[in-house]
Amino acid sequence: xxxxxxxxxxxxxxxxxxxxxxxxxxxxxxxxxxxxxxxxxxxxxxxxxxxxxxxxxxxxxxxxxxxxxxxxxxxxxxxxxxxxxxxxxxxxxxxxxxxxxxxxxxxxxxxxxxxxxxxxxxxxxxxxxxxxxxxxxxxxxxxxxxxxxxxxxxxxxxxxxxxxxxxxxxxxx
Amino acid sequence: xxxxxxxxxxxxxxxxxxxxxxxxxxxxxxxxxxxxxxxxxxxxxxxxxxxxxxxxxxxxxxxxxxxxxxxxxxxxxxxxxxxxxxxxxxxxxxxxxxxxxxxxxxxxxxxxxxxxxxxxxxxxxxxxxxxxxxxxxxxxxxxxxxxxxxxxxxxxxxxxxxxxxxxxxxxxx
Numbered sequence: 001x002x003x004x005x006x007x008x009x010x011x012x013x014x015x016x017x018x019x020x021x022x023x024x025x026x027x028x029x030x031x032x033x034x035x036x037x038x039x040x041x042x043x044x045x046x047x048x049x050x051x052x053x054x055x056x057x058x059x060x061x062x063x064x065x066x067x068x069x070x071x072x073x074x075x076x077x078x079x080x081x082x083x084x085x086x087x088x089x090x091x092x093x094x095x096x097x098x099x100x101x102x103x104x105x106x107x108x109x110x111x112x113x114x115x116x117x118x119x120x121x122x123x124x125x126x127x128x129x130x131x132x133x134x135x136x137x138x139x140x141x142x143x144x145x146x147x148x149x150x151x152x153x154x155x156x157x158x159x160x161x162x163x164x165x166x167x168x169x170x171x172x173x
Numbered sequence: 174x175x176x177x178x179x180x181x182x183x184x185x186x187x188x189x190x191x192x193x194x195x196x197x198x199x200x201x202x203x204x205x206x207x208x209x210x211x212x213x214x215x216x217x218x219x220x221x222x223x224x225x226x227x228x229x230x231x232x233x234x235x236x237x238x239x240x241x242x243x244x245x246x247x248x249x250x251x252x253x254x255x256x257x258x259x260x261x262x263x264x265x266x267x268x269x270x271x272x273x274x275x276x277x278x279x280x281x282x283x284x285x286x287x288x289x290x291x292x293x294x295x296x297x298x299x300x301x302x303x304x305x306x307x308x309x310x311x312x313x314x315x316x317x318x319x320x321x322x323x324x325x326x327x328x329x330x331x332x333x334x335x336x337x338x339x340x341x342x343x344x345x346x
Binding site: 045046047048049051052053054055056057059062063064066091093095100101104105107108109110111112113116157160161168169170172173 | 220342
């Protein structure tokens, strides 16, 4: 079983290091099985602003990143790692020009959110999500969770942000 | 005095039309004198998200637009005009590339908020701000209100958005 665990570590990046930091309550092997966030946390649209983001390339995506009270307090106090109970939501929209605003400005300069594209969540529970650095990742399109293959892609990317507990977004004052 | 009033209307656009919609409690002439928001409303950073925006041209600006409870309720229920007590904040930042994120993505695509540049407010009080469509406009740099000439520029621009009570930003779901 040890060999299989090592293979999993290879697949998901540095899962082992985070699993050790936040041990699961179950047997050690359970800690290496990723668990995803498959229910949209209620009330997320009322959470407060962490920051905004814009991805170009082939994404043309706007993000509004919101956090629940635990998240906002941790951000403002600089608490790392984020405590259990932290919820972070990243609401994505198409990044589209605003013809209406451009008319007022008298030139093409204004971009606004178009249709919503997806919502992503990070939920901190160092026991439940021990296999993925204490974070549960969720990815929803049209209110429905994406398939497991796509969910699995979240963690290896976030695992590269080791110095800030796997969270890319910084707090905008 | 009538002539002076007309001149003011000329300067600030269609102030007259809005002043008539929401008459001031004082003498008629008072309604044509713009009053600005010169104190930052407390607690604005805890307001909820209305939407995000991005201005290019020579601005390279990110905006996070937040609203108090009255604003959020009005947006969600589609209430127009916005009721007295509506507060809307537009937090502006430089729109800058994120070298850190681009390293993870493996290409240049990611933009995040840089330094804060200014914060703008719209406050609905149809009596106090009768001269400017019932909205008080505020514009702050480094926590300080800008000079009156700059404050004066807010209203004529917003006055062009007649169909949505002078508010450009739409609610992002």
